[in-house]
Amino acid sequence: MPLLSLFCLISPRIWASFFSSIPAAMLLSYFGKKYFAIPRPAAVLDESLINVIGEKLTAHSSLPSGHTITIFTAIFAIIFCTLGIKSRLKNGLMLYLILFSIGLLVSLSRVAVGAHWPLDLILGMAFGYLAGFSGAYITYRYTNWWTRIVNNSYFLSATIFIFPVTLTFQVLNGNLPQLSIVQLAVFVGSTVSIIVLINAFGANDKD
Numbered sequence: 001m002p003l004l005s006l007f008c009l010i011s012p013r014i015w016a017s018f019f020s021s022i023p024a025a026m027l028l029s030y031f032g033k034k035y036f037a038i039p040r041p042a043a044v045l046d047e048s049l050i051n052v053i054g055e056k057l058t059a060h061s062s063l064p065s066g067h068t069i070t071i072f073t074a075i076f077a078i079i080f081c082t083l084g085i086k087s088r089l090k091n092g093l094m095l096y097l098i099l100f101s102i103g104l105l106v107s108l109s110r111v112a113v114g115a116h117w118p119l120d121l122i123l124g125m126a127f128g129y130l131a132g133f134s135g136a137y138i139t140y141r142y143t144n145w146w147t148r149i150v151n152n153s154y155f156l157s158a159t160i161f162i163f164p165v166t167l168t169f170q171v172l173n174g175n176l177p178q179l180s181i182v183q184l185a186v187f188v189g190s191t192v193s194i195i196v197l198i199n200a201f202g203a204n205d206k207d
Helices: 003-009 012-036 066-088 092-112 118-141 144-151 153-172 180-206
Strands: none
Touching: 003 012, 003 153, 003 180, 012 066, 012 118, 012 144, 066 092, 066 118, 092 118, 144 153, 153 180
16 A cells, blocks of 8 residues: 555545555455465475475465455556546556556466465456455545545645554564565655655645
């Protein structure tokens, strides 16, 4: 979510769609893993048959892929939010192809590192579709809540800042690894929050 906060500066509705899709994405991932309880590849395959990169995951929580749900939730939220203006988008189809390519690379990397089965990715994409649709629908059907957040720059800045702060505490507590992508997310989220806050002060000075 901190990385996606960049959309606050480009298209607030897309950012709101990301935000709205979080509950559905989390519920589908959590209950999907609980219901299917499929073992990870490293839990059932001999080490000579699998290429494990990074932490060796052996829990029975393979299906669906959480990373795939996350990336495709974001992708489908963008698609559903821009379908109505596709005719005004230059190279709109190219944008969608690029987004899908990124999503597939992220998803396939989870198989490449030995964390998931191919089926996990397919269900992850399907759940991402549902979560992305739910977020786009909520922002379209109920506009008051997110327009109020976007129009109140101080509250928007605080809302964005919650996510990098949460990630930082997760890393410090050992719940998340100190990966470059996590550090980038913290940096982007904090920077966007500061930019929104600066813009708010600037608007007040003009008044």
